[in-house]
Amino acid sequence: xxxxxxxxxxxxxxxxxxxxxxxxxxxxxxxxxxxxxxxxxxxxxxxxxxxxxxxxxxxxxxxxxxxxxxxxxxxxxxxxxxxxxxxxxxxxxxxxxxxxxx
Amino acid sequence: xxxxxxxxxxxxxxxxxxxxxxxxxxxxxxxxxxxxxxxxxxxxxxxxxxxxxxxxxxxxxxxxxxxxxxxxxxxxxxxxxxxxxxxxxxxxxxxxxxxxxxxxxxxxxxxxxxxxxxxxxxxxxxxxxxxxxxxxxxxxxxxxxxxxxxxx
Numbered sequence: 001x002x003x004x005x006x007x008x009x010x011x012x013x014x015x016x017x018x019x020x021x022x023x024x025x026x027x028x029x030x031x032x033x034x035x036x037x038x039x040x041x042x043x044x045x046x047x048x049x050x051x052x053x054x055x056x057x058x059x060x061x062x063x064x065x066x067x068x069x070x071x072x073x074x075x076x077x078x079x080x081x082x083x084x085x086x087x088x089x090x091x092x093x094x095x096x097x098x099x100x101x102x
Numbered sequence: 103x104x105x106x107x108x109x110x111x112x113x114x115x116x117x118x119x120x121x122x123x124x125x126x127x128x129x130x131x132x133x134x135x136x137x138x139x140x141x142x143x144x145x146x147x148x149x150x151x152x153x154x155x156x157x158x159x160x161x162x163x164x165x166x167x168x169x170x171x172x173x174x175x176x177x178x179x180x181x182x183x184x185x186x187x188x189x190x191x192x193x194x195x196x197x198x199x200x201x202x203x204x205x206x207x208x209x210x211x212x213x214x215x216x217x218x219x220x221x222x223x224x225x226x227x228x229x230x231x232x233x234x235x236x237x238x239x240x241x242x243x244x245x246x247x248x249x250x251x252x253x254x
Contacts, residue, residue: 018194038142
């Protein structure tokens with residue numbers, strides 16, 4: 001069992017495509033940031049078709065895609081204010097890096 | 103990296119042709135002198151272990167998340183990768199590894215009943231081998247032979 005499953009996060013959506021997960025996060029989260037594969041969330045490298053959207057809610061929850069080979073993609077939500085702040089900080093840095101690349 | 107380091111990325115093992123193709127491809131790559139790593143979830147890895155108990159065909163078996171961690175943390179790299187997919191999750195894993203190995207030769211083997219429709223969802227830079235194969239691996243084998251003739 002992975003670290004993320006051990007957190008027992010809330011399952012918002014299941015059995016969806018990765019694209020649907022990204023669209024859900026973009027439409028339903030208070031703020032969201034994009035990351036490339038190789039980004040670590042809750043101690044695990046996040047899986048996804050880049051850019052990978054990770055959302056933050058006002059209550060300090062992180063909303064993110066989670067893909068399993070045989071079960072498709074889930075959208076999970078887990079409240080962790082420190083992780084939400086880390087996502088916000090690194091997400092903003094990622095935006096600045098992508099602007100500099102242009 | 104002088105020797106060919108090959109990664110075979112397995113998807114969910116529920117479609118029968120996958121294991122047949124993985125054993126065939128791994129054996130063919132080893133015959134060409136490549137070091138072969140096969141990554142998959144525990145069920146897929148166990149299928150490979152049982153099917154090839156003397157390790158005549160399979161290379162080193164590695165858990166999917168560990169393979170990704172090894173690539174990100176630069177403990178391992180691959181100059182050729184074959185990713186197998188018959189569902190959206192397989193495409194998602196392949197896209198992840200593709201992004202982490204931008205310099206490698208990268209092939210996606212897409213199979214299953216919806217192979218063509220699934221192939222239409224791939225929007226990243228890969229060579230695709232597509233066949234509507236579920237039980238019969240011969241069509242895929244023929245296409246893979248064509249690729250192996252020039253890619254390795």
